[in-house]
Amino acid sequence: MVLADYLQLLSYGIILGSILTLGAIGVSLIFGILGFAHFAHGDLMAVGAYAALTVVVGLNWPIWAAFPFALAATAVVSLVIDQTLYRRLRRTAPVILLISSFGMALILRSVIQLVWGSQDRVYESGIQLPILIGGVAIRPNHIIIVGGSIVLVALLHVFLRHTRMGKAMRAMSDNVDLARISGIDTERVIIWTWILGGALAAAAGIFLAMETRLHPTMGWHMLLPIFAAAILGGIGRPYGAIAGGMVIGIAQEMSTAFWSPAYKPAIAFGLMVLMLIIRPTGLVGARR
Amino acid sequence: MSLLQVDAVYGGYGAADILHGADLAVEPGQIVVIVGPNGAGKSTLMKAAFGLAKVRKGRVAFEGREITNLRPDQIVRLGMSYVPQEHNVFPSLSVQENLEMGAYLRRDAGVARQMEMVFEIFPRLAERRRQAAGSMSGGERQMVAMGRALMVEPKLMLLDEPTAGLSPLFAEQTFDRIRDINRRGIAILMVEQNAKQALAIADQGYVLAMGRNRHGGPGRELLADPEIGELFLGG
Amino acid sequence: MIEVSGFLGYAVFFLSLAGIYGILALGLNVQWGFTGLFNIGIAGFFAVGAYTAAILTTPPSASHLGGYGLPFLAGAGAAMLLSGLLAVAIGLITLNLRTDYLAIATIGIAEIVRLVFKNEAWLTNGVRGIPGISRPWDAGALGYLGVIVAALLLVYLAIERARRSPWGRVLRAIRENEPAAEAAGKNIFRFRLEAFVFGSMIMGLGGALYAHFVGFISPEAFEPLYGTFLIWVMLIAGGSGNNRGALLGAFLIWLVWSATEIFTSRLPAELVTQAGALRVLLIGLLLQVILLLRPEGLLPEHQPKVKPAPQSKE
Ligand SMILES: Nc1ncnc2c1ncn2[C@@H]1O[C@H](COP(=O)(O)OP(=O)(O)OP(=O)(O)O)[C@@H](O)[C@H]1O
Ligand SMILES: [Mg+2]
Numbered sequence: 001m002v003l004a005d006y007l008q009l010l011s012y013g014i015i016l017g018s019i020l021t022l023g024a025i026g027v028s029l030i031f032g033i034l035g036f037a038h039f040a041h042g043d044l045m046a047v048g049a050y051a052a053l054t055v056v057v058g059l060n061w062p063i064w065a066a067f068p069f070a071l072a073a074t075a076v077v078s079l080v081i082d083q084t085l086y087r088r089l090r091r092t093a094p095v096i097l098l099i100s101s102f103g104m105a106l107i108l109r110s111v112i113q114l115v116w117g118s119q120d121r122v123y124e125s126g127i128q129l130p131i132l133i134g135g136v137a138i139r140p141n142h143i144i145i146v147g148g149s150i151v152l153v154a155l156l157h158v159f160l161r162h163t164r165m166g167k168a169m170r171a172m173s174d175n176v177d178l179a180r181i182s183g184i185d186t187e188r189v190i191i192w193t194w195i196l197g198g199a200l201a202a203a204a205g206i207f208l209a210m211e212t213r214l215h216p217t218m219g220w221h222m223l224l225p226i227f228a229a230a231i232l233g234g235i236g237r238p239y240g241a242i243a244g245g246m247v248i249g250i251a252q253e254m255s256t257a258f259w260s261p262a263y264k265p266a267i268a269f270g271l272m273v274l275m276l277i278i279r280p281t282g283l284v285g286a287r288r
Numbered sequence: 289m290s291l292l293q294v295d296a297v298y299g300g301y302g303a304a305d306i307l308h309g310a311d312l313a314v315e316p317g318q319i320v321v322i323v324g325p326n327g328a329g330k331s332t333l334m335k336a337a338f339g340l341a342k343v344r345k346g347r348v349a350f351e352g353r354e355i356t357n358l359r360p361d362q363i364v365r366l367g368m369s370y371v372p373q374e375h376n377v378f379p380s381l382s383v384q385e386n387l388e389m390g391a392y393l394r395r396d397a398g399v400a401r402q403m404e405m406v407f408e409i410f411p412r413l414a415e416r417r418r419q420a421a422g423s424m425s426g427g428e429r430q431m432v433a434m435g436r437a438l439m440v441e442p443k444l445m446l447l448d449e450p451t452a453g454l455s456p457l458f459a460e461q462t463f464d465r466i467r468d469i470n471r472r473g474i475a476i477l478m479v480e481q482n483a484k485q486a487l488a489i490a491d492q493g494y495v496l497a498m499g500r501n502r503h504g505g506p507g508r509e510l511l512a513d514p515e516i517g518e519l520f521l522g523g
Numbered sequence: 524m525i526e527v528s529g530f531l532g533y534a535v536f537f538l539s540l541a542g543i544y545g546i547l548a549l550g551l552n553v554q555w556g557f558t559g560l561f562n563i564g565i566a567g568f569f570a571v572g573a574y575t576a577a578i579l580t581t582p583p584s585a586s587h588l589g590g591y592g593l594p595f596l597a598g599a600g601a602a603m604l605l606s607g608l609l610a611v612a613i614g615l616i617t618l619n620l621r622t623d624y625l626a627i628a629t630i631g632i633a634e635i636v637r638l639v640f641k642n643e644a645w646l647t648n649g650v651r652g653i654p655g656i657s658r659p660w661d662a663g664a665l666g667y668l669g670v671i672v673a674a675l676l677l678v679y680l681a682i683e684r685a686r687r688s689p690w691g692r693v694l695r696a697i698r699e700n701e702p703a704a705e706a707a708g709k710n711i712f713r714f715r716l717e718a719f720v721f722g723s724m725i726m727g728l729g730g731a732l733y734a735h736f737v738g739f740i741s742p743e744a745f746e747p748l749y750g751t752f753l754i755w756v757m758l759i760a761g762g763s764g765n766n767r768g769a770l771l772g773a774f775l776i777w778l779v780w781s782a783t784e785i786f787t788s789r790l791p792a793e794l795v796t797q798a799g800a801l802r803v804l805l806i807g808l809l810l811q812v813i814l815l816l817r818p819e820g821l822l823p824e825h826q827p828k829v830k831p832a833p834q835s836k837e
Pocket of ligand 2: 332373
């Protein structure tokens with residue numbers, strides 16, 4: 001392999017990393033605020049991807065026009081799941097939420113399969129011509145994915161740093177009891193967490209579908225890398241998730257130069273395990 | 289009418305009561321100190337007053353209004369704030385953000401003014417307003433915690449062992465700050481292990497043991513009482 | 524050799540799988556019910572057990588490692604051993620962290636086990652799978668049901684005994700109140716590891732029994748999620764912490780699952796491909812309903828009424 005080949009893999013890694021980052025941020029936010037690992041998050045990504053497909057096919061809209069609709073729809077789905085199910089289970093142990101979200105993952109996946117069947121789908125058929133930059137082939141979709149992720153992360157940053165609700169979210173993620181004592185309405189913070197987590201998951205799902213294809217199991221297969229990314233970044237810390245997502249994405253793609261691509265998930269797992277051994281609190285920060 | 293009135297409160301966290309008929313009163317502008325042996329229920333009494341522990345029997349009133357078992361955020365609105373003993377700052381938030389969270393319930397223009405007042409009391413916080421609270425020393429963190437609780441412009445502030453784990457010098461300074469705050473008209477109810485120092489600045493003191501009051505009286509009287517000195521203040 | 528057919532044949536088939544699921548549910552009960560360890564990689568341990576038994580007991584083959592033609596009991600023993608070793612590796616890394624990490628790690632292990640079995644053809648013949656795994660002792664279907672029931676009984680008795688032993692009491696103490704157990708001088712990590720390994724070995728045994736039951740295994744057969752999920756629903760429905768509950772749950776949920784298959788197989792042809800999804804959806808909803816309405820399950824774990832008060836985070 002020559003340098004250009006590695007750069008090509010690096011570019012794929014950045015694309016995958018962008019997608020993982022969006023998913024991992026949601027997982028991390030939810031973990032920080034609600035204290036449980038949300039196992040339905042991958043399937044929430046699939047919900048977003050299929051919500052966009054519904055608009056693309058149903059209304060014959062281009063994917064960019066379907067994008068905001070799918071984000072909103074997925075945010076609503078997340079909220080409904082939380083308010084009808086998770087909210088009632090919150091009163092018991094957090095680990096019950098873990099089981100429930102595991103079941104929810106399968107429910108979402110089955111509903112997708114019932115509605116859309118289990119064949120592969122794409123938003124638009126036809127091949128995009130790549131542009132060659134320094135021997136690296138880049139398709140317009142790649143630029144949309146990476147650019148879109150950067151915009152979304154920047155928006156999230158502004159929200160978390162500069163709005164009252166965003167700061168309350170970080171506060172609650174730091175210390176729920178103290179947030180309550182300070183008079184923060186924790187139920188509202190939870191609602192916003194699902195709105196953000198759901199919308200970002202939808203964006204990740206749509207980007208993933210643009211890069212590959214739609215399939216009911218697409219989300220489940222992302223669950224391990226997403227959690228690996230969140231753990232690498234120190235779960236509960238949305239900013240760490242960015243670093244974690246990029247590391248996992250790049251590592252997974254670069255590994256294909258040495259190993260069978262079939263073992264990509266194993267790379268994510270290996271990095272996660274390594275992290276759990278040497279530094280369970282993640283790359284940045286100190287939180288269990 | 290007392291600012292805070294706790295009458296014969298029984299309660300705790302679960303099936304078994306921790307408090308067995310505790311009484312307490314804080315008058316406007318006073319400093320009131322609770323002392324007592326470890327595990328006596330001092331923290332629990334404070335939490336019961338603030339809606340964080342369950343009051344099974346008895347009554348808590350703030351400015352004559354019953355607040356028994358209200359939620360903390362409802363109690364904060366009435367003008368009472370609370371600084372827990374531990375984990376009392378948001379570590380990943382900056383000093384300024386910590387203070388903003390203290391004022392979460394307020395949307396009026398007074399917030400900026402109040403923050404200036406906090407910075408006046410704790411000039412050190414002004415210097416470090418952009419620093420993450422988690423990266424500060426124990427003494428500085430205690431300042432952030434008190435600052436956060438001041439942001440609602442409380443009439444009464446509850447402090448749970450504000451000098452725990454601080455060096456004698458820092459503890460001394462913290463007591464000074466507490467008096468400073470009190471001089472601005474804010475009543476203080478605090479639990480303290482440094483009983484002698486705390487009672488020395490207290491208008492009123494209570495000795496709590498086994499979940500109920502054993503003695504009460506002006507701080508200096510309690511200090512002077514040889515029996516109390518022997519039993520609870522380590523001679 | 525007696526072969527059975529018709530309704531009786533179906534009943535034997537049904538009960539054999541119910542028995543294997545019962546064993547898996549008991550294994551999960553040791554981990555989750557007794558100890559509070561969250562394993563969603565059951566399929567991984569199950570597959571390791573199944574493949575170990577297959578490779579060791581089949582006659583020599585050019586298409587995969589072995590086979591070594593070893594007796595059934597040797598295969599089953601090795602299946603338990605290897606599943607146990609896998610559990611040791613995972614446990615050493617994750618058991619002193621929050622249970623969420625264990626959950627994620629087990630997802631990862633199950634996935635990697637599946638990938639290895641799918642891609643390492645020299646070992647497992649890849650997607651073409653391993654055929655010709657015969658039942659032991661020339662048993663017929665009915666005879667093998669006897670083997671499964673005997674194994675189930677042994678596992679049940681062993682676990683029930685463990686539950687009543689001081690060891691079992693310590694596990695419960697850890698689950699209920701970790702700080703108190705730690706203060707009492709218990710090595711929490713070691714107890715957790717033992718429970719995790721014990722449960723995983725039972726799952727490995729389940730895998731071995733399964734391999735000999737179906738006679739042919741391939742990575743396809745370990746639809747990793749559905750198997751794992753079904754076992755979780757069985758345990759939660761039956762009553763986690765209660766061994767009889769685990770067995771009752773395994774039987775009932777397997778009944779529901781099989782009944783839905785009978786129902787969905789009558790659907791018009793164009794809907795049949797969707798049937799699997801519909802069944803999973805129903806079971807998923809069933810789980811949520813149980814969690815909401817009867818989280819303790821049909822046969823709750825018997826324990827004294829006074830629970831320790833919930834620890835505040837402070
Ligand atoms: N969250 C809780 N849940 C259950 N029991 C608790 C909780 N917090 C405290 N307790 C128990 O309540 C009793 C009184 O505790 P409390 O913290 O009120 O004592 P304290 O007087 O503040 O002691 P210290 O001087 O150590 O702070 C103790 O026996 C303690 O174990
Ligand atoms: Mg205390």
